[in-house]
Amino acid sequence: MSAPRTRRRPGLLALGIALVVVSALGAVSLFTVFSDTQRVVLVVAPVDAGQTIGAEDLAVTDATVGPDLAVVPAGELDAVVGAVARVPLLAGQLLSPEAVLDGPPVPGDGAAVVGLPLTRTQMPAGGLQAGDRILVVDTPQAGGEPPTGVPDAIPATVLRVVTDPDDPTIAVVDVVAPVDDARSLGARGATGRIAVVLEASVSLDQEG
Structure with a gap:
């Protein structure tokens, strides 16, 4: 006994083809909208x-x-x-x-670049990036008494941050400052008695 033949229903077949076409057109339309x-x-x-x-x-x-x-x-x-x-x-x-x-190439006229070797404890935990405005603050000797007044600080702008590949706890932060301030920053950086305070963050400015 032969198996019963399935009757094709042209209406349902046409409906299925139409749904496929509509779905394809919808996908193309969405791609056009979102890209x-x-x-x-x-x-x-x-x-x-x-x-x-x-x-x-x-x-x-x-x-x-x-x-x-x-x-x-x-x-x-x-x-x-x-x-x-x-x-x-x-x-x-x-x-x-x-x-x-934004702005002209750095350091620009009247400015200089100086590298500051810093440990993690000398800069914010979130790190620094090019464009950040910072204050380089004088700190007392290790174990010394904290200053009684407001410590001296020199403003600067971060140019780049390079982490030591052999010791990720140490980074050299290149900063841009007026020539006289750059000289003072170089001398202070050599002593290790500095801390960096983040005054304006590029990433936070972008989020705002």
């Missing part, structure tokens, strides 16, 4: 934080960019050439506006 192909700036060569961004470090490319991703449009390429990298830039990444410091 967009743009001409943007691409990093093609690594740039260290605090270094000037050169024309050879950047290129223009087409990229699909989601609505929550901030990028530098291709039309602003000339504006970022010669600017300073706020954070390390990696080849292959799209350039973000937050990764570029």
Whole structure:
């Protein structure tokens, strides 16, 4: 006895095909809404934080960019050439506006860069990053009495932070300050009797 033949129902088949088509169109529509192909700036060569961004470090490319991703449009390429990298830039990444410091290249006229060797106990637990404004405060000798008045402090701006690969508890923080202040900071840093106070954080400014 042969098996009964299944009767095809053209109406249901047509409905199924229509649902597939509608689902596909909906997916395309959602992709179009939540993403967009743009001409943007691409990093093609690594740039260290605090270094000037050169024309050879950047290129223009087409990229699909989601609505929550901030990028530098291709039309602003000339504006970022010669600017300073706020954070390390990696080849292959799209350039973000937050990764570029505003203003002229550092240190600039009348300013100098000085490196301060610091331990974890000499700076905020959250660390420091390029663009942070800090106060470098004089501290007493280890085990000495705390000062009775307000200790001397020199303002500076963080240029870059380099951690010792052999000892992650120690970092060299390059800071920018007026030339005379930079000389004083160099002398103070050599004694180790300093502490860094974070006055204005780049990351906190961005969150606000």
